[in-house]
Amino acid sequence: DTAVSQTPKYLVTQMGNDKSIKCEQNLGHDTMYWYKQDSKKFLKIMFSYNNKELIINETVPNRFSPKSPDKAHLNLHINSLELGDSAVYFCASSQGQLYNSPLHFGNGTRLTVT
């Protein structure tokens, strides 16, 4: 019954490694997002996909590569992890691509890079 689910919930890894976070939504929404919440609790958008097409790509290092195999899935791959990548990463979805649609969040992936 989970609307937006992401895995894993916790990810602890060393600098230089490559890791992936997966996200799936069963709400039938067209648009999916990745947000990053840093230690100061600021939520910042990273990417957005609408029907598998990338529509928002904020100033994010190209070590971060999103992939959307279909509109219900949006994965995030991170290469060469750095200490500053430690944060909570939230996947979200919304109906349509207009800004009047609220976001539905997954429960987050807490990434710790050591």
Next chain:
Amino acid sequence: RKEVEQDPGPFNVPEGATVAFNCTYSNSASQSFFWYRQDCRKEPKLLMSVYSSGNEDGRFTAQLNRASQYISLLIRDSKLSDSATYLCVAPAGGTSYGKLTFGQGTILTVHP
């Protein structure tokens, strides 16, 4: 001016109190706004949507002032369970692609 700005607080209020948070936004063309609630180590959850002058849901009232470009959230008869961070959300300027910008959050603690 930041795209979305909130008073970070913290607000410490007793049970039963009325508390209000303000949020200012920079995009004068914004039409829709949201208040989210985030509990510690949890995901943000939608509390209220604000599409016109305001919205009311039980003890919670959101008001929109377009002239001054701010929205407010009023919580009446505060409960211990209202303790959380409240996030104001507004569309960023110049796009219709669902780019919603979050404020830094206002921390509320309700004590007995």
